[in-house]
Amino acid sequence: MAGPLLKVERLHKAFGTHEVLRGIDLEIDEGEVMCIVGPSGSGKSTLLRCLNYLEKPKSGAVFLKDEPIGVRWQGDRLYEMTFDQLARQRRRMGMVFQGFHLFPHKTVLENVIEAPIIVNRTPRRKAVEEAMALLEKVGMKDRAHYHPAQLSGGQQQRTAIARSLAMRPELMLFDEPTSALDPELVGEVLATMHQLADEGMTMVVVTHEMGFAREVADELVFMDEGVIVEQGKPADVLLNPQHERTQTFLARMREEA
Amino acid sequence: MRHPGHWIGAVVLFICAAVFLEILVTNQNLQWPVVASYLFSPDILEGLGRTILLTLLSMVIGLAVGVVLAIMRLSANRLFRVVSWGWIWFFRGVPPLVQMIFWYNFALLMPEVSIGIPFGGPKLAAWDTNTLISPFSAAILGLAFTESAYAAEMLRAGIQAVSGGQTEAAATLGMTQLQTLRRIVLPQALRIVIPPIGNDTISMLKFTSLVSVLALPDLLYSAQMIYARTYQTIPLLVVATLWYLVLTTVLTVLEHAVERSFSVGETSRRAHTPWWQRLFRRPFARQREQAA
Ligand SMILES: Nc1ncnc2c1ncn2[C@@H]1O[C@H](COP(=O)(O)OP(=O)(O)OP(=O)(O)O)[C@@H](O)[C@H]1O
Ligand SMILES: [Mg+2]
Numbered sequence: 001m002a003g004p005l006l007k008v009e010r011l012h013k014a015f016g017t018h019e020v021l022r023g024i025d026l027e028i029d030e031g032e033v034m035c036i037v038g039p040s041g042s043g044k045s046t047l048l049r050c051l052n053y054l055e056k057p058k059s060g061a062v063f064l065k066d067e068p069i070g071v072r073w074q075g076d077r078l079y080e081m082t083f084d085q086l087a088r089q090r091r092r093m094g095m096v097f098q099g100f101h102l103f104p105h106k107t108v109l110e111n112v113i114e115a116p117i118i119v120n121r122t123p124r125r126k127a128v129e130e131a132m133a134l135l136e137k138v139g140m141k142d143r144a145h146y147h148p149a150q151l152s153g154g155q156q157q158r159t160a161i162a163r164s165l166a167m168r169p170e171l172m173l174f175d176e177p178t179s180a181l182d183p184e185l186v187g188e189v190l191a192t193m194h195q196l197a198d199e200g201m202t203m204v205v206v207t208h209e210m211g212f213a214r215e216v217a218d219e220l221v222f223m224d225e226g227v228i229v230e231q232g233k234p235a236d237v238l239l240n241p242q243h244e245r246t247q248t249f250l251a252r253m254r255e256e257a
Numbered sequence: 258m259r260h261p262g263h264w265i266g267a268v269v270l271f272i273c274a275a276v277f278l279e280i281l282v283t284n285q286n287l288q289w290p291v292v293a294s295y296l297f298s299p300d301i302l303e304g305l306g307r308t309i310l311l312t313l314l315s316m317v318i319g320l321a322v323g324v325v326l327a328i329m330r331l332s333a334n335r336l337f338r339v340v341s342w343g344w345i346w347f348f349r350g351v352p353p354l355v356q357m358i359f360w361y362n363f364a365l366l367m368p369e370v371s372i373g374i375p376f377g378g379p380k381l382a383a384w385d386t387n388t389l390i391s392p393f394s395a396a397i398l399g400l401a402f403t404e405s406a407y408a409a410e411m412l413r414a415g416i417q418a419v420s421g422g423q424t425e426a427a428a429t430l431g432m433t434q435l436q437t438l439r440r441i442v443l444p445q446a447l448r449i450v451i452p453p454i455g456n457d458t459i460s461m462l463k464f465t466s467l468v469s470v471l472a473l474p475d476l477l478y479s480a481q482m483i484y485a486r487t488y489q490t491i492p493l494l495v496v497a498t499l500w501y502l503v504l505t506t507v508l509t510v511l512e513h514a515v516e517r518s519f520s521v522g523e524t525s526r527r528a529h530t531p532w533w534q535r536l537f538r539r540p541f542a543r544q545r546e547q548a549a
Pocket of ligand 2: 044045046176
């Protein structure tokens with residue numbers, strides 16, 4: 001395929017008068033893993049949420065395989081999509097949240113088969129088969145019939161990853177997937193994500209885990225105050241940052257670690 | 258003794274209970290044989306059936322309207338919100354007894370009910386109001402609309418208690434708004450409102466006794482009709498009382514069963530309360546527990 005899988009062009013976003021994103025340009029190729037780092041409040045979550053139109057950008061555009069997200073052309077006029085039209089596009093991008101957001105009234109298995117059955121109308125038996133395979137992959141097969149409240153944070157997050165994967169997304173968005181976890185549970189979630197990356201999944205990961213970024217990312221993006229300050233191979237950005245803001249940020253991260 | 262107050266209180270209560278029991282057993286005016294002879298009489302049983310029917314129909318209609326009202330109330334559409342607010346304001350504010358009498362006399366306001374183009378346009382169908390409004394339908398309207406207002410407010414709280422994160426998660430899975438509402442939000446909201454709905458059902462059962470003003474032979478009015486004839490007022494009121502107590506007890510047990518079947522998997526988080534303790538549970542105590 002020619003061209004990037006996901007393309008972000010001159011993206012701006014403001015909450016009221018507060019400019020949170022001030023002109024973001026990005027390209028993500030198929031199979032690429034991109035990690036986004038930056039200080040709190042720099043707009044990382046907002047950027048990720050603009051990618052699948054959970055937030056509506058003020059200006060600029062996001063393209064998934066050249067298809068604009070959230071808007072469509074009709075003749076020569078541009079229209080905002082309805083929620084249901086958006087839903088068709090959102091299926092193509094999985095998203096994993098800091099707070100898991102599993103459906104608490106459903107078991108692990110039911111969480112995973114919900115969207116395939118309801119949205120894709122996959123026959124239940126096939127959905128269960130595929131879900132069990134996914135749960136095995138994320139190491140949750142033996143907990144398939146537990147409810148989220150009975151699981152550790154790490155287990156919940158791995159379930160959330162399986163739930164997203166069940167829709168066979170073309171790329172996965174992760175917003176600080178390990179930030180809400182006890183330190184001893186971070187590893188298991190990162191390992192699952194590492195495995196996913198090795199299998200060729202395209203991933204955009206907002207994270208504070210520099211070790212993960214160095215090992216897994218193909219591209220590291222450093223954001224501050226709504227702009228991309230620096231971007232490149234993780235080894236380059238981490239070991240040889242060009243900008244002062246990047247240097248300060250990395251120094252502080254090292255202190256905390 | 259560390260708590261003399263407890264002991265004095267216990268003795269006083271014991272004496273009161275003994276006196277009460279003595280009255281129950283020995284007071285001739287209670288006429289237990291008469292109570293026994295009417296307890297299962299056809300008139301009373303028919304009235305009992307009507308009371309149950311009124312309760313269930315009013316609750317089902319009230320809840321159905323309440324779901325729609327709650328969704329309208331949370332809608333992005335301002336007109337929906339205002340209409341829902343107005344409905345809730347009105348039907349929560351007017352006593353069900355007043356409503357029933359009002360509905361029963363609806364023909365005085367609107368002699369004919371019709372479907373068609375409003376403001377003087379052609380009519381597709383029309384009915385005489387007096388044939389539509391029977392004591393029974395007037396009672397159902399009054400009770401169900403009152404319930405709809407209460408149910409809407411409970412359901413709104415229930416819906417709002419479902420985290421926005423889940424709705425977003427559902428959106429990223431490609432679910433439509435309707436799918437999210439039906440599959441994710443409503444099942445959880447309904448579960449949250451089961452305890453208050455259980456309480457409402459019990460209240461509704463008691464409210465149905467108001468229909469005696471419409472001369473609708475429910476449990477109470479059937480008893481009243483009998484004692485108007487036989488002057489056995491007290492024994493027949495006892496008959497009605499016993500049946501009301503039986504019904505509220507059954508409803509409490511049912512509510513417990515429903516609640517348990519809905520909370521499978523969450524049991525680990527919840528202390529198990531036996532149903533006999535729940536008979537005396539303070540309303541909404543459970544919700545406060547959950548919020549904590
Ligand atoms: N819904 C909102 N309404 C108003 N302001 C918002 C909203 N969401 C985010 N913001 C503001 O936008 C800015 C960027 O927020 P964002 O969550 O994108 O930062 P972040 O880089 O993800 O930070 P963190 O590392 O703490 O998660 C912050 O100043 C935040 O207060
Ligand atoms: Mg964030």
